Amino acid sequence: MGRKAEYSEKPKKGPGRKARKQGPPVFRKQSFAPMEEEDKKLSHRQKQRFVKREQKKVVQKAKLQEKRAKGKLPQPAKRKTAYNSDSDPEDNEEEPQVASSDEEVPQLVPAPKGQKATAPKGFTDDNDAWLKPKKQQKQPETESEEEEEEDEESEEDSEDELGEECEEEEEGDDEEGLESDDDTAQVGKLADLSDDDDANSDDDFDISGEEDGAQADSDEEEDEDDDDDDDDDDDDKLPIERANKKLKKREAEEAQLADDEMLETVDKQDVFQLPVEGEETEKDLTLQEVQQRIKDVSLVLSDFKRYRQADRSRGEYIDLLRRDLCLYYSYNEFLMEKLMDMLPLTELMEYLEASEIARPLTIRTNTLKTRRRDLAGALINRGVNLDPLGKWTKVGLVVFNSQVPLGATPEYLAGHYMIQGASSLLPVMALAPQENERILDMCSAPGGKGSHIASIMKNTGVLFANDSNRDRIKAIVANFHRLGIVNAVVSCEDGTKFRNIMTGFDRVLLDAPCTGTGVVSKDPSVKTTKSEVDVQRCYNLQRKLLLTAIDCTDAKSSTGGYIVYSTCSVLPEENEWVIDYALKKRNVKLVPTGLDFGVEGFTKFRQHRFHPSLNLTKRYYPHTHNMDGFYVAKLKKFSNTIPITKEQQEEDEKQLDEAIEADATTEAAAESEEVEEEVASKEKGPRKLLGKRAGKPSFTEIEQELKKKKREESKTKYVAKVFEQPVKKPKPEKPAEKKNEKSQAPDKQTNSSESPSKSAPKQKQTNGKTTVSNSDAKSFNKKNKGSQPKENGAGSPAKPDDNKPTTNGTNSPSKSAIKETKTKPQPKGKQSPKGNAKLAKAPRVDIDDVPILEGKPIKKQNKLKQKSKQIGQLKKSTAGANAGKKQKFKK
Numbered sequence: 001m002g003r004k005a006e007y008s009e010k011p012k013k014g015p016g017r018k019a020r021k022q023g024p025p026v027f028r029k030q031s032f033a034p035m036e037e038e039d040k041k042l043s044h045r046q047k048q049r050f051v052k053r054e055q056k057k058v059v060q061k062a063k064l065q066e067k068r069a070k071g072k073l074p075q076p077a078k079r080k081t082a083y084n085s086d087s088d089p090e091d092n093e094e095e096p097q098v099a100s101s102d103e104e105v106p107q108l109v110p111a112p113k114g115q116k117a118t119a120p121k122g123f124t125d126d127n128d129a130w131l132k133p134k135k136q137q138k139q140p141e142t143e144s145e146e147e148e149e150e151d152e153e154s155e156e157d158s159e160d161e162l163g164e165e166c167e168e169e170e171e172g173d174d175e176e177g178l179e180s181d182d183d184t185a186q187v188g189k190l191a192d193l194s195d196d197d198d199a200n201s202d203d204d205f206d207i208s209g210e211e212d213g214a215q216a217d218s219d220e221e222e223d224e225d226d227d228d229d230d231d232d233d234d235d236d237k238l239p240i241e242r243a244n245k246k247l248k249k250r251e252a253e254e255a256q257l258a259d260d261e262m263l264e265t266v267d268k269q270d271v272f273q274l275p276v277e278g279e280e281t282e283k284d285l286t287l288q289e290v291q292q293r294i295k296d297v298s299l300v301l302s303d304f305k306r307y308r309q310a311d312r313s314r315g316e317y318i319d320l321l322r323r324d325l326c327l328y329y330s331y332n333e334f335l336m337e338k339l340m341d342m343l344p345l346t347e348l349m350e351y352l353e354a355s356e357i358a359r360p361l362t363i364r365t366n367t368l369k370t371r372r373r374d375l376a377g378a379l380i381n382r383g384v385n386l387d388p389l390g391k392w393t394k395v396g397l398v399v400f401n402s403q404v405p406l407g408a409t410p411e412y413l414a415g416h417y418m419i420q421g422a423s424s425l426l427p428v429m430a431l432a433p434q435e436n437e438r439i440l441d442m443c444s445a446p447g448g449k450g451s452h453i454a455s456i457m458k459n460t461g462v463l464f465a466n467d468s469n470r471d472r473i474k475a476i477v478a479n480f481h482r483l484g485i486v487n488a489v490v491s492c493e494d495g496t497k498f499r500n501i502m503t504g505f506d507r508v509l510l511d512a513p514c515t516g517t518g519v520v521s522k523d524p525s526v527k528t529t530k531s532e533v534d535v536q537r538c539y540n541l542q543r544k545l546l547l548t549a550i551d552c553t554d555a556k557s558s559t560g561g562y563i564v565y566s567t568c569s570v571l572p573e574e575n576e577w578v579i580d581y582a583l584k585k586r587n588v589k590l591v592p593t594g595l596d597f598g599v600e601g602f603t604k605f606r607q608h609r610f611h612p613s614l615n616l617t618k619r620y621y622p623h624t625h626n627m628d629g630f631y632v633a634k635l636k637k638f639s640n641t642i643p644i645t646k647e648q649q650e651e652d653e654k655q656l657d658e659a660i661e662a663d664a665t666t667e668a669a670a671e672s673e674e675v676e677e678e679v680a681s682k683e684k685g686p687r688k689l690l691g692k693r694a695g696k697p698s699f700t701e702i703e704q705e706l707k708k709k710k711r712e713e714s715k716t717k718y719v720a721k722v723f724e725q726p727v728k729k730p731k732p733e734k735p736a737e738k739k740n741e742k743s744q745a746p747d748k749q750t751n752s753s754e755s756p757s758k759s760a761p762k763q764k765q766t767n768g769k770t771t772v773s774n775s776d777a778k779s780f781n782k783k784n785k786g787s788q789p790k791e792n793g794a795g796s797p798a799k800p801d802d803n804k805p806t807t808n809g810t811n812s813p814s815k816s817a818i819k820e821t822k823t824k825p826q827p828k829g830k831q832s833p834k835g836n837a838k839l840a841k842a843p844r845v846d847i848d849d850v851p852i853l854e855g856k857p858i859k860k861q862n863k864l865k866q867k868s869k870q871i872g873q874l875k876k877s878t879a880g881a882n883a884g885k886k887q888k889f890k891k
């Protein structure tokens, strides 16, 4: 952009290129206002052209009149549009204007004035045939005229481009039109401030600057077409007429296109054609196309008889729909199939759409510390925009937006509220805890529902908050501390074993671990990661946990005897099926949840039929309740006896155990293979395996041992322990023993303490206490690099006997909360006679510092073991004096 524009002066009139070459461009201030003085100053060429045009017009008019007089042509109809050409003989008022400009340009052939009175009323494109003085005009042209004609044509083409604008501006006077063009050309020169001079080089009037390149190009193309078709016609027409014609033509084309497109769409909608078999078009499809196809197939399926292709089955359409839905919403086929089985098509679409959107952020008032109104006021003062969640809850608040992070407000830190999804309030409401009851929250971490229970109990009675995940237990403790809950005992046990620890609860909440298919909006990975095995594993575990929950409940409780089962999954396998199973296996019946909204649970699902009372259970969906997908069932235990024989019960237990273990093993097997490969690759170097064995895992003794342990670990995957007691591990007596122990010792220790069902370690597990030697802890901590054992007694766990329940299931655990147990470091009594002697002197290991094997991915555990073994082997080769230390390190 070179020159600075000056608006103060009027630019000098002249041919375009020449004008641009002269000094800085200037623009008049009122760009679109007429410039009467300047308008009259036409250049020589302009004048010549104008004269020519006038001549043409006169000739045309004369011929026209002649023809009309002979009766060859119909009387032209009056034009409706406002831009009647000056050729329109009816525009008498405008004639003088033409004449005014004609003052300077002598008319070579004066128009026959007498004709004006009898002139036809305007013209339309229908009668433009009468503007055809083709050859007669061309013949008299000299060569020089032809050149000028070329110029004129180019000029007129450019003017054509302005046709639309001209339509509004022109008043029927050609000269005015020209002037108008000229004026707009002046305005258009702003764009010419760029180096785009060449583009307009052929235009005397610099009007091409008005048009963008694309438009100009397209018009040029059209001009070419027109030249081909109507060359002769166009020669006879005024630019404005040509523009009009082109415009109409373009409009007709567009209308035609729109019609075609519509027909095409209607065609598509009417008869959707399934892709031909083997046609792999999915990869090329855009999301919009996939979406369209989803709509089309849905339409076909909605009225299959009407819209189907004769030779295609419903299954084919459903298959295609499933594939498209998977593609569009990024689900795996397994989960999409499950959802399609579960929901009618229209509802499915709504469900999928709703699952793409995050649910509203909700919080629960902790009524132990504040009232909802006060909390709302305090948060509003902090710039939180919130409202009560709904009439169905007195403690829920929905947060629309917040200027502060809700997990860090002083109110949050003071424990005035808990951030919880709306759906997680439902199971606790269904449980309806009472004050002074004994309630078990079997799978409690991170303590959202547990803390809700405690607050309804007003910190009376006892809440047993259990979870098998050691890491998540910490969250329970932290939340309970923050929320001021003092009636809770937190434990880390396998829920399926809880009947061996304690029974006789008034109420039990089982918020079971599940596939999480209802919380896709929170965790989109669920869409792609869940498989049949995951669902199987979940429902087997859920069944087992539910039977245990029922067994832990006291049917004779004066206030309760209720069990609430909930999941954040929408799959019937994890919900109705599990309840139906429990109805058959225990003396329980379904009772209303007390929740006055929600969809009834399924009583049938595909070929399966459930107990009719399953309609008392409630389902919640994102698209219907704007909550996470959720399921709630409330059971009443009416007898403490078990309706099935002991053998049957054992058989059931065994079956469930096997199913869970099998699932876990399947999963572990894959990992195990990885480990094997890893081991092999590590050993590949020094061993230099050749031939067929090269690069393949070699099943040495150690590797097989590893595999065995791996399987063991996978079996005890769900088992975790709390209150692990630090025990000093006896030092190895002979270095010679190292060889046997090197691969086994650390793992044996782990296994023995982890195994949930073997006789010796069973006691350790059921009482929830595990011995971990100080040296072990140190070595593990070294490996883990994270947690160093604290040598302070304050952090050590409680004496095992304090909390040790008997295994007959009648004894209650002591009511000491985890806080208590942590602050009472006591030596472990019955674990190991060897360790026992040294226990009193042993420095305590804080519970939080004990390395967690069961919580780690198996792959990592094996890596650790592998590393320790390697280090041990290395050290073994060094001085014998260090042998004891090495052994210790390895273990």
Ligand SMILES: C[S@@+](CC[C@H](N)C(=O)[O-])C[C@H]1O[C@@H](n2cnc3c(N)ncnc32)[C@H](O)[C@@H]1O
Pocket: 424, 442, 443, 444, 445, 446, 447, 448, 449, 450, 466, 467, 468, 469, 472, 493, 494, 495, 496, 511, 512, 513, 514, 718
């Ligand atoms: C859905 S979450 C519980 C959420 C919790 N009720 C709340 O409201 O914050 C399921 C929990 O079950 C735990 N869990 C899984 N298997 C278990 C088992 N066998 N025994 C006890 N808890 C288990 C998981 O660690 C997880 O914390």
